[in-house]
Amino acid sequence: xxxxxxxxxxxxxxxxxxxxxxxxxxxxxxxxxxxxxxxxxxxxxxxxxxxxxxxxxxxxxxxxxxxxxxxxxxxxxxxxxxxxx
Numbered sequence: 001x002x003x004x005x006x007x008x009x010x011x012x013x014x015x016x017x018x019x020x021x022x023x024x025x026x027x028x029x030x031x032x033x034x035x036x037x038x039x040x041x042x043x044x045x046x047x048x049x050x051x052x053x054x055x056x057x058x059x060x061x062x063x064x065x066x067x068x069x070x071x072x073x074x075x076x077x078x079x080x081x082x083x084x085x
Contacts (some may be wrong), residue, residue, distance in 0.1 A: 003082065041071045
């Protein structure tokens with residue numbers, strides 16, 4: 001199975017269809033563009049299943065310098081592993 005490491009924004013989009021945190025970092029126009037970009041990027045990877053355990057930390061990289069494999073964001077930060085079904 002193929003695994004992908006997703007950023008926090010993509011994690012929230014996949015798990016909860018929630019984009020509310022984007023407004024903290026982007027202007028209103030940028031938020032709309034980012035939502036569109038994330039939805040398209042995640043859609044290309046579907047079907048996905050979470051492959052991480054928040055209790056043990058397995059499948060979580062708390063600070064990655066690699067870009068998100070869905071939206072390709074170069075921002076450093078946490079990455080969570082998902083597996084394509």
